[in-house]
Amino acid sequence: MTEGRKVLLTIDGKEPVEFPIMSPVHGNDCVDVRSLTAKTGLFTYDAGFLSTASCKSKITFIDGDKGELLYRGYPIEELAEHCNFLDVAYLLKHGDLPTSEQKIDFVKIIKRHTMIHEQMAKFYQGFRRDAHPMAVMVGVVGALSAFYHEAEEGFLDPKARNVNFNRIVAKMPTIVALAYRYSRGKPFMYPRNDLGYTANFMHMMFGTPCEEYVPNPVIVHALDTIFTLHADHEQNASTSTVRLAGSSGANPYACISAGIGCLWGPAHGGANEACLKMLAEIGDVSRVPEYIKRAKDKNDSFKLMGFGHRVYKNFDPRAKIMRKICDDVLRELGLENDPLFKLAKELERIALEDDYFVEKKLYPNVDFYSGIVQKAIGIPTEMFTCIFALARTVGWMVQWEEMVMDPEYKIGRPRQVYVGEPRRGVPPTRRPEAD
Numbered sequence: 425m426t427e428g429r430k431v432l433l434t435i436d437g438k439e440p441v442e443f444p445i446m447s448p449v450h451g452n453d454c455v456d457v458r459s460l461t462a463k464t465g466l467f468t469y470d471a472g473f474l475s476t477a478s479c480k481s482k483i484t485f486i487d488g489d490k491g492e493l494l495y496r497g498y499p500i501e502e503l504a505e506h507c508n509f510l511d512v513a514y515l516l517k518h519g520d521l522p523t524s525e526q527k528i529d530f531v532k533i534i535k536r537h538t539m540i541h542e543q544m545a546k547f548y549q550g551f552r553r554d555a556h557p558m559a560v561m562v563g564v565v566g567a568l569s570a571f572y573h574e575a576e577e578g579f580l581d582p583k584a585r586n587v588n589f590n591r592i593v594a595k596m597p598t599i600v601a602l603a604y605r606y607s608r609g610k611p612f613m614y615p616r617n618d619l620g621y622t623a624n625f626m627h628m629m630f631g632t633p634c635e636e637y638v639p640n641p642v643i644v645h646a647l648d649t650i651f652t653l654h655a656d657h658e659q660n661a662s663t664s665t666v667r668l669a670g671s672s673g674a675n676p677y678a679c680i681s682a683g684i685g686c687l688w689g690p691a692h693g694g695a696n697e698a699c700l701k702m703l704a705e706i707g708d709v710s711r712v713p714e715y716i717k718r719a720k721d722k723n724d725s726f727k728l729m730g731f732g733h734r735v736y737k738n739f740d741p742r743a744k745i746m747r748k749i750c751d752d753v754l755r756e757l758g759l760e761n762d763p764l765f766k767l768a769k770e771l772e773r774i775a776l777e778d779d780y781f782v783e784k785k786l787y788p789n790v791d792f793y794s795g796i797v798q799k800a801i802g803i804p805t806e807m808f809t810c811i812f813a814l815a816r817t818v819g820w821m822v823q824w825e826e827m828v829m830d831p832e833y834k835i836g837r838p839r840q841v842y843v844g845e846p847r848r849g850v851p852p853t854r855r856p857e858a859d
Contacts, residue, residue: 431455435464450485450494467839478664479830483516483822484656491738495656496520504745509651510534510621513818516656517589517825531621537594538615538624540602541571548606557603557810558688564599566681568592573675579828588676589821596814597621601628604807622648625814630802642756643801646749647811650794653742654812656819658735662686662693666820667827668836676824683820684813690729693812696795699730700805708763709770716771720780730792731775732785739787746793753797768796 428447432440441463446454454477460466470476485494493500496515503512507521514522514530522530547567551560572591579585598615605612605628613628623639626647631637657663666683670676687693706715719728733740754760772788775781798808827833 429453433464435466448480450487467841469841473664478659478836479667479827480832481659481823481826482519483826484658484819486658486735488733488735488737491736491741493657493741500653500741501745504649504652507652508621509648509655509815512652512655513593516818516822517586533590534594534621535615535617537591538598538617540595540598544568544571545602545612548602551606553607553609555607557600557607557807558684558694558813560603560606561599561810561813562681562685562688564603565592565596565684566678568595568677569675569681572677579673585825589825592677592680592817592821596817597625598628600807600810600814601625603810604629604804607804607806620644622651640756642752646753646797647801649745649749650797650811651815653745653790653794654815656816656822660692661689662816663820663823666824670824670827671833671836673835676821679824680817680820683816687813687816688809693809693816695729695789696791696798696812697805697808699792699795700799700808702727702729703764703767703771706767706771709767712767712770712774716774716778728771728775728786730795731781731788733789736789737785740789742790743788743793746790746797747788750793750797750800753800757800759800762800765796765800768792 429445431443431445433443434440443460444456446456448454457468460468468476483496485497486492495503495512496519498515498521503515507515510531511521511527514526544564544567547564548560551563572588574584602612611633613631613633615624616627617624619627619639623644626639626644627637659667662683665686666679669679669682690698706712715726715728718724718726754762754765759765772792775786775788781787795805795808798811799805803811
């Protein structure tokens, strides 16, 4: 981070006020306006934070124009090819990829924390069977605060922060799997420490007490890649929510629960669920031209879900990876000719060839492919966002820790532009008479 150049702000012809320009390692330069109100009495207005940097971070960098995503400086394409999810979790937490010895120790630690308290397992029985799994996730993950209430007292202790990180990363697969099992009326499956992180999750999701579950390595690799691609994504809505909740000093597990609530929305983590619902609405390949026409009509309420991205103005680098994974999974499971997946592939073909989509850069995004993969694996549509939350918990915890350790951090308090009624008095007729 370097400073040198200045921005001069002239208001009503008065003497210009100076503000420094900050230059990061990657990305746009920023005008440091922290002293704006003190110097001028003004605030800035930036709905949706389209032009506002809320923090300094060393974790993740996105270049939307280039279609680039870096975790701690490593391109996501290289990490997805050469590393598994726990490698990436360690990288995001500690800043570097683990050595062989560090990886062995980290895996052992994670396996020691996979169980949840038996009293917590009873929480699921308080929910309706048809409750949305994300609603269950908000409640159960938030309830970790009641079991580990000391977590909020260990902000300044690196060992305590490591325990909190390891604990929730280990328990999230168990929590997600139990939410699924409960919704289906199936017996809960305990974790197996002889399996890897993702294979163990599949065992808890799809295993049965009647026989040993043997995960398909192609499916394990696909799901592990989904975890890696969703581990962090800079200052998105849910990450910003976790940071904002954490800025008050709240228990970190409560902050993660807040992030899960934000992620639930169809414009964020629920996008792949919305994408599958869209495919179900279209129903058949023969109806694709009709819906493509509707998507191009500005006056039609229909939206083509799973295409384009708020940040990426080029091809989403994660989508390139997931496209291959998607083909591998469909081939492995013999689903290339499944009507739903044929429909998805036709939409993909049109989006990559149609001038309208190419000009607007509405390429298939990671949600489009990950939704298809999860559907093929047998994960119910309503569980998609839970899978997202499982992976993103790594990023949320790392972002939370970076925030609480930042000497410049303060409790979040956005300003507003008030557009309501001016100050006014209550009419005399509304005032009670004196006794």
